[in-house]
Amino acid sequence: MIAINTNIIIRLLTHDDSKQYDIAYQLFQSSVIYIADSVILESEWVLRYAYDFSATQISNAMTKLFGLPNIILDNPALIAQVINWYSQGLDFGDAMHLAKCEQVSQLKTFDHKFIKKAAGLSLCQVTLAG
Numbered sequence: 001m002i003a004i005n006t007n008i009i010i011r012l013l014t015h016d017d018s019k020q021y022d023i024a025y026q027l028f029q030s031s032v033i034y035i036a037d038s039v040i041l042e043s044e045w046v047l048r049y050a051y052d053f054s055a056t057q058i059s060n061a062m063t064k065l066f067g068l069p070n071i072i073l074d075n076p077a078l079i080a081q082v083i084n085w086y087s088q089g090l091d092f093g094d095a096m097h098l099a100k101c102e103q104v105s106q107l108k109t110f111d112h113k114f115i116k117k118a119a120g121l122s123l124c125q126v127t128l129a130g
Helices: 006-014 018-030 037-049 055-066 076-087 092-100 112-118
Strands: 033-035 071-073 106-109 125-128
Touching (some): 055 076
């Protein structure tokens, strides 16, 4: 098994560098690949800000990529939940934070949009700090 960095995912999904795309593609064809949660979070950010991918494009790409039989994630169910909430309009980072807080009763924030969008999604309530 190998782990990959964000740039491998970006090359694979954007095809923006032919040589690096070919290398990334071969890695995905020939290896069992571990993808850390931090790499997933960073990949979404890069695809959204640097490549102007929509939430739908990112959700679809990640769902397909993480569904490959040779992909290992720390918690596939958690990542599936994050992608689901992201598809419903929650910010990806906020979805990740909320999914990782399922074992607590409250997640405090100053972000009013996060509070509104997270309402009813989880047993962990997102509430205003202060």
